[in-house]
Amino acid sequence: xxxTHAPHSAADRLPPLLRDAHERLRGIVRRLPVQPPSFVxxxxxxxxxxxxxxxxMRAGLSNRTVEVELVETGLRVRLRLGPRGFSVAPGNxxxxxRIVARGEALWRLARGEDDADRLFFERALVMEGDTEFGLVLxxxxxxxxxxxxxxxx
Numbered sequence: 001x002x003x004t005h006a007p008h009s010a011a012d013r014l015p016p017l018l019r020d021a022h023e024r025l026r027g028i029v030r031r032l033p034v035q036p037p038s039f040v041x042x043x044x045x046x047x048x049x050x051x052x053x054x055x056x057m058r059a060g061l062s063n064r065t066v067e068v069e070l071v072e073t074g075l076r077v078r079l080r081l082g083p084r085g086f087s088v089a090p091g092n093x094x095x096x097x098r099i100v101a102r103g104e105a106l107w108r109l110a111r112g113e114d115d116a117d118r119l120f121f122e123r124a125l126v127m128e129g130d131t132e133f134g135l136v137l138x139x140x141x142x143x144x145x146x147x148x149x150x151x152x153x
Contacts, residue, residue, distance in 0.1 A: 030074035035088050038077040041068075042086035050085050052144045060136045067095035071102045096133045101125040112146030 053061070061081045066089075069076045078089040089095070101109075105124035108114040116138045119125035127134050141147075 027074065030076065034076050034078050034091070037075055038079060038088040041077040042079055042088060045079065046085040048147045049144070050081075053140070057140050057143070061140060064096040064130075064133055065089035065093045066137065067098045068106070069098070069100045070106070071100060073103075095129055097127060097129040097137060099125065099127050107148075109141075110146065110148040115142065 065078055065080050067076060067078045079086050080089040102124050105119045109116060
C-alpha cells in the first residue's frame with residue numbers, strides 16, 4: 001500500500017524522535033509472523049460472526065483471503081473462511097482484499113458506531129484489491145449489524 005494513501009494515526013503527531021522510534025517498532029511488528037494474531041482473530045470471528053452468516057453469505061465470503069492491518073502497530077491478520085469456519089490464510093495466498101485502518105476506526109465499525117463508507121471517506125480505512133469481493137464483504141457486514149455489543153448512540 002502506498003503510504004500516502006494509508007490512514008493517518010496519532011503517531012503522525014508525535015515529535016520526530018518518538019515518531020522515528022514508533023516507525024522502527026512498527027517495522028518490527030510488521031515482520032512478525034501473522035499466524036498467532038490471525039489464529040486469535042479467526043477464533044473470535046467464529047464466535048461473533050460465523051453464527052450470523054446465512055448460507056448465501058458464507059458462500060460469498062468463502063475461500064478468499066482477507067488481510068487486515070492496524071495502522072498504529074503494523075499488526076496484520078490474514079483470514080479465510082472455509083467449510084469449518086475462519087482460519088489463518090496460507091502465507092502464499094495473495095489477499096483478495098487488503099484493509100488498512102486505524103484501530104479506533106475498526107473498533108467503531110465492529111460496534112456499529114460508524115459504517116465502512118464513512119470511514120473510507122474519512123480516510124480512516126483504506127481497502128484495496130478485488131472491488132467486487134470488497135463490496136460483498138462490506139454489504140455482508142452491513143446486513144448483519146454490529147459484531148461487538150450494541151452501538152453507543
